[in-house]
Amino acid sequence: MIFAENKPLTEPFSFILLKKLCSLILIIVLLFYISNQISQFSDTLIKPKIIASRENFNYGNIIIRICSLIPINCNFTSIILPYNYHNETDLKYYLEHPNPESEQCESAEPILDDYVHHICINSGQNYYYNFNYQKENKIVLTPNITEAYLYGLKMDKYYSSSFKLTSTIPLFIVNEQAVIVYYSLTINKRMVGNYLYSGLVGGKEEEFVDFNAHTDNITTLTTPNATTLILRPISMDIIYHVEVFNNLSSIISNIGGFFSALSGIFVFLFGTTKLAP
Incomplete structure (x- = not known):
């Protein structure tokens, strides 16, 4: 071998x-x-990075907060908006054929957390009401009020408004006139506290809603001894913004x-x- x-x-x-x-x-x-x-x-x-998504729900209420020096009555009428809200022909039909029946407003519970204010700038009592966010709601408040706020969103949970921002900024209202409030909903999920700590090990998360609202007064439509608010959503969708860290x-x-x-x-x-x- x-x-x-x-x-x-x-x-x-x-x-x-x-x-x-x-x-x-x-x-x-x-x-x-x-x-x-x-x-x-x-x-x-x-x-932090922001991840955005769009959702559509067939339920949910927005909550408004009203301030008044004396007890008030709240009644409303509503119309169901079409899913394709951008179809001007359908929208015009719905707006010209509202439900004529007036209902008493549904009272809402105040949101109890550290970020929501319940103080009326001009003093007075707080009143809270629920309204379907997918309908246009015409709200008549008598007698006159001092302040009005877009206060929160109620779905599977309560979302307060904008971390001490929207909840403390009243809507521009004129008593004895009709005010259209245009709004769209954005739910934000963000870290609170120290960003450095949150990014290193994770921190406490808070969720709140932005209404992205602006108002338009109808000077030709007067409502003696009453304030009229027309809540008009400009979109049926809810936008989600989530903050993301690279930990x-x-x-x-x-x-x-x-x-x-x-x-x-x-x-x-x-x-x-x-x-x-």
Whole structure:
């Protein structure tokens, strides 16, 4: 039997040089990737990313808050708006053929949390009412009132309005005139407290609603000894905005996955698990 002597294989110098060069390039790519991940992480600590989505629901009420120095009566009529709200022909028909029956407004419970104000600027008593957000609601309040607020949204849960913003800014109203309130709904989900802490380990989340509202007074339509509010949604959809952070765990996971991918490429090219020369 003849035994062959096992001799170590020698690699050509050009192949060794190519392997070292590729290894160096992959390490530089990895360093650039790590730098990019750290940069994205730093950016989201200052300004989190916003993920937006659009939803449509067939239920839900908006809540308004009314201030008055004396007890008030609240009655309303409503019309069901078509799903395709942007169809002007259908919309005109619905607006010209409202439900003639007037109903008493449904009282609502105040939202009890740290971000909602219940103080009337001009003093007086608070009154809270529910209205279907997918209908146009014509609300008649007698006698005259002092302030009116878009206060919150009630669906599967209560959403207060805008972190001390909308809830403290009254709608522009003129007593004994009709005021159209145009609005669209955006639900925001955001971190509260220290952004740095939230980005590192996660923090407390709060959800609130923006009404994106503006008003238009109808000076030709007077309502003696009463204030008329016409709540008119400009969209049937609700927009969701969710703040997203790149936290440390996701950064580490991304870097680990990228390193594994580079190592796989190196093994495929050179048949070795050693990335560095």
